[in-house]
Amino acid sequence: MTFFLLLLMVFAVLSLLTDKLITAFVYLSVFSLLCSICYLLYQAPDVAIAEAVIGSTIATVLYLVALKKYKIFRVYYTSKVKYIKKFSWMADERSRLEAALQKFAKEKELEVDMIFTTDTLEQIQLHYSYDLIIESEDETIRINGEKSNYHYDEIIEYLNKNFKTIKSVRYACLTSSEGDGT
Amino acid sequence: MTNNSEIMKRIMPLMYPLIILFGIYLLMNGHMTPGGGFQGGAVLTSYFIIQYLIQPDKEMYLSRIIILEKVLFLLIILLPCVYLFYGLVNNYDILKVYYMILMNGLIGIKVFCGMTIIFFRFVLFESR
Secondary structure, eight states: OHHHHHHHHHHHHHHHHOSSHHHHHHHHHHHHHHHHHHHHHTTOHHHHHHIIIIIIIIHHHHHHHHHHHOOEEEEEEEESOSSOOTTSHHHHHHHHHHHHHHHHHHHHTOEEEEEEEOOOHHHHHHHSOOSEEEEEOSSEEEEEEETTSTTHHHHHHHHHHHOOOSSEEEEEEEOOSOOOOO | OOSOOHHHHHHHHHHHHHHHHHHHHHHHTTTTSSOOHHHHHHHHHHHHHHHHHHOTTSOOOHHHHHHHHHHHHHHHHHHHHHHHHTTHHHHOSTHHHHHHHHHHHHHHHHHHHHHHHHHHIIIIIOOO
16 A cells, blocks of 8 residues: 555656656556555545546546647747848758758648747747757857757757758757746 | 557557446446446547547547437436436335436446547647
């Protein structure tokens, strides 16, 4: 009995401390299952069945569907240059990168929301909610994202494969205090 | 969830007769053993959830389920009224068991309909 109660606590804490929402859902599902075992041991089989069915199955499926529905992928594109000339190599690079992102989004059923600004990285990080920040300077394109964003690994893999430029592309991992989780 | 996995496709058809049997068992034996209308109905809900996981684009008749749920609600109100006011409670002891099973069954199917509606309402319509 005590063992299960302790495990319950462990999973509750684990689900709070994870970065990715999807792992938190899995932990919560295990938590519910353990909860139902506890009810069973307290001689309440009726409640145990209800908890097992609703808490660990239906709620988890609903959570996962909700996660699937979180579709908008916000990309900030910042550069110091205010006006990019048409047909310059910079504009070309930018449109190619955008095309690559759109293609990625189409595969994953996301919607890309591209926003062009002249704000600096820090400003964006502080004031806006973002999924990806692309910094374009003279020689490099820096793609910044959060590790806890659950498309981050996929997008970097995809860009590594499909997006080649003359300029060097660097990937940076941001760690922000905003626990948005998305 | 358009790209469904091969594992789900192969395992779930094997599982879901068992799940439905379990749900019906809970409904039928609710008056003696643990279980009952709500639990049985909730177990039965997994029928449509599994169907959604296997074939997401299969057509659903949600409006029919909504009508069915309303009818069941009426029945759940009417049946106890009939049972009470016609004096069946005191006269026939043998009816008690059947009455329990019938009520459990009705409640189970109503819960099944309600949960299915919630699930599909959420899956098909709600989005940002």
